[in-house]
Amino acid sequence: MTTPHESNARSGYSICSICDIGCQFRTTARDGRVERVQAHDSPALAKNICYKGTAAPHIHNHADRLRVPLKRVGARGEDRWEEISYEQAMDEIAERLRGVIDRHGPEAFAVSTSGWNTQVTQGLDRRFMNLLGAPNWISGVSLCAGNTAAVNRLTYGWMPFPDIGSTNCVVLLGHNPRKHSWTPIYNQIEGARKRGAKTIVVDPRVSEQAERATIHLQIRAGTDAALLLGWTKVIIDEGLYDKDFVRDHCVGFKELCERVDEYPLERVAEITGVSAEQIAEAARMYANADGAVIPWTPITDQQLDSTSGIRLQSILRAITGNLDVVGGEMLSGPNPSYRTEAELHLHDAIPASQRAKQLGYEKHPVYTYRTAEMLKPHLERVWGEPWVDQVMGCHMANPSEVFRAMADGDPYPIKAFFVLGNNALLSYPNQHQIYRAMMNQDLIVAHEIFMTPTAMLADYVLPGDVFSERNHLADGWAWAARLSLNEQVADAPEEASSTFRFWTDLAHRMDLAEHFPWQTVEELIDYRLEPSGSTFDEFRASKFMDMPVPEFRKYRKKGFATPSGKVELASSILADLGFDPLPYHRPAPAPTAEYPYLVFSGVREDPFFQTGQRNIGVLRRRSPAPEFFVHPVDAARDGLEDGAWARLETEHGHVHAKVSVQDGMRPGHVRVPHGWWYPETRGSVDLAGAFVSSDAVLTIDTDELLDHEQGIPHFKGYPGRLVPCDPPEGMSSTTLG
Ligand SMILES: Nc1nc2c(c(=O)[nH]1)N[C@H]1C(S)=C(S)[C@@H](COP(=O)(O)OP(=O)(O)OC[C@H]3O[C@@H](n4cnc5c(=O)[nH]c(N)nc54)[C@H](O)[C@@H]3O)O[C@H]1N2
Ligand SMILES: Nc1nc2c(c(=O)[nH]1)N[C@H]1C(S)=C(S)[C@@H](COP(=O)(O)OP(=O)(O)OC[C@H]3O[C@@H](n4cnc5c(=O)[nH]c(N)nc54)[C@H](O)[C@@H]3O)O[C@H]1N2
Ligand code: SF4
């Protein structure tokens, strides 16, 4: 029996989408508003929730939540709006998008999103674009895991998932999960430690993970590929590799041996700043462990030789016999019960001639349609899925080239830009170019929950829903084969839309209704669940998660999804594309007398996810201002005081933050945080301070700083200098804490 005050309470399973790791927990709402989130005693669910997750009620009920569609009335970026109805907004957006496509072709329409926070967007946005013939889709996963997946597919046709639960050795290349950062991964690593697993951490600073590591290699930023070439050489020279696996399942071993011979340990020690003995010790520890993992890391996703760094991790997994074994790295394949995002995409609907117009296709093809087309028959053979999409983002355009086309019409104009659940202005390299790009558009639509600097540059801002306000069945990013349940417990603002609604309603206005037959998101989930013979309602009535029992060494039946059917230590696809088929180290520009520091972006702040939550009081109070980390010796030399403001300058721009002097930094290095802007200055400072502290102002994307194969920018180690300064103009130090 329910008491009267309980009758308006509703609770259900949630998949937190405040960050991208997607913890599952219970959420309770009352009178349509989220009240609290709670850990659950099931071993599969979140046992501890980070403080971003527990702040969900503050975020979902925040006074600044966008509630009504907005149409720009001032100049672009002036942040002046009129409120309009959802129907009017959608009618006008459809008409104006049609105008851009009529004038410039479908390639003039670009979309940027990241997918995990909007949860249902991605299959439908690609579907919409593919039916129109529009290839220029980009996402933040171009800098985070999506690109790792693309490179892993070159070596063995799938991005593996580390079996941290049973492993005996964990290698963390920078990657630093903590109690309040990717909590479930942190828990898993702690669990492995308790079982006696060794941990090797490679990081220029003494991170939380480095403090607890068996071995910490305090590497010079940006040199991970060189370090891994050294490891590979040790492992081969000392015969520590799995000879049977290499003989039976790999191609290109001889070429690999020749390549690593170019990297004797003395050379690697000189490049990385780590001693030859330590490099060898760590390599032996990894290779000798009975089951070892190198979990995905964003660090090698954002370096000048990113493709080589990621390829080396895939090569190490293979030659040490850690592929698709217990305690190693599992090649799961898609969940057979659920139609994948890739299937929703309809990639065969977009003509090949339009695919070939995708920006990046010629110059940086590894993450574009060009490589996907080469892998397609092999992926279909092994996984039954021709256009594999892992980590919510695949075969996408190169972001730098897209923003250039938007800004300069080179090589052709892009004139309509939709941005969903992504603060694009701050979330790619070269913020100046992104700004020029957005200022040069005929139509910008932002789908957001808060007024971000990116949304301020739009013509239309549509209020989005949040995870407590929608139903969803998540598929582990088609990376692990897990399905997990997210239930609606709260009410979205009346004029808000999910991204499901947005794409469906737009498609109906653009003569694509027959391809968007689902009236509700639940119907779409039913369609996706068809292979299981079950429906969304049946799923939620019986379980909150579905995890197929893993099957190991599947390659013995079908081989690997590569052209040779083997693990390609020398990649035939890279060779066919005209690149070096083997990994190499490419040095970034070195510090100079004028710019003596190596600057790196990153070290996520506990209370925020990326560019978000700077407006959430309970979180912002934990970290009121952005910080540069520097070593005491550097701080003393440059007159930098702990807690005082400084300006970080490079050849290309400057940003401001407070100095945090830290013993654990590698001398000569400075950390610049990602994603800072100042929502509290909206109305008094241009774009709410989007150019004051954002790392994207400094990270540029000229050819000399882009990875060749994928066009990835270099965020980990570029020259800069630090100068003490006053607090940035327009902001009192009180508002900045
Ligand atoms: N310069 C630079 N760029 C980077 C990085 C970097 O370090 N430096 N890091 C990269 C990495 S690792 C990643 S993972 C990506 C992250 O890229 P994203 O995940 O796109 O993160 P943000 O750019 O912060 O944008 C997320 C936006 O989604 C909004 N949002 C949150 N929930 C919802 C929702 O339910 N519905 C809607 N419609 N909107 C919602 C938030 O308000 C926020 O503005 O960025 C990458 N880009
Ligand atoms: N609270 C919170 N948690 C988050 C996020 C968040 O925004 N907030 N974001 C999530 C996302 S999308 C991501 S991608 C992850 C990112 O989180 P992590 O994978 O932990 O990456 P970072 O925190 O950027 O940096 C981790 C370490 O990399 C080191 N590092 C810097 N340069 C180099 C280098 O060149 N080589 C090596 N080996 N190490 C280097 C830094 O010193 C730092 O200690 O965090 C996730 N978790
Ligand atoms: S780590 Fe925190 S923010 Fe990320 S999904 Fe889990 S609870 Fe949410």
Ligand SMILES: [Mo]
């Ligand atoms: Mo990320």
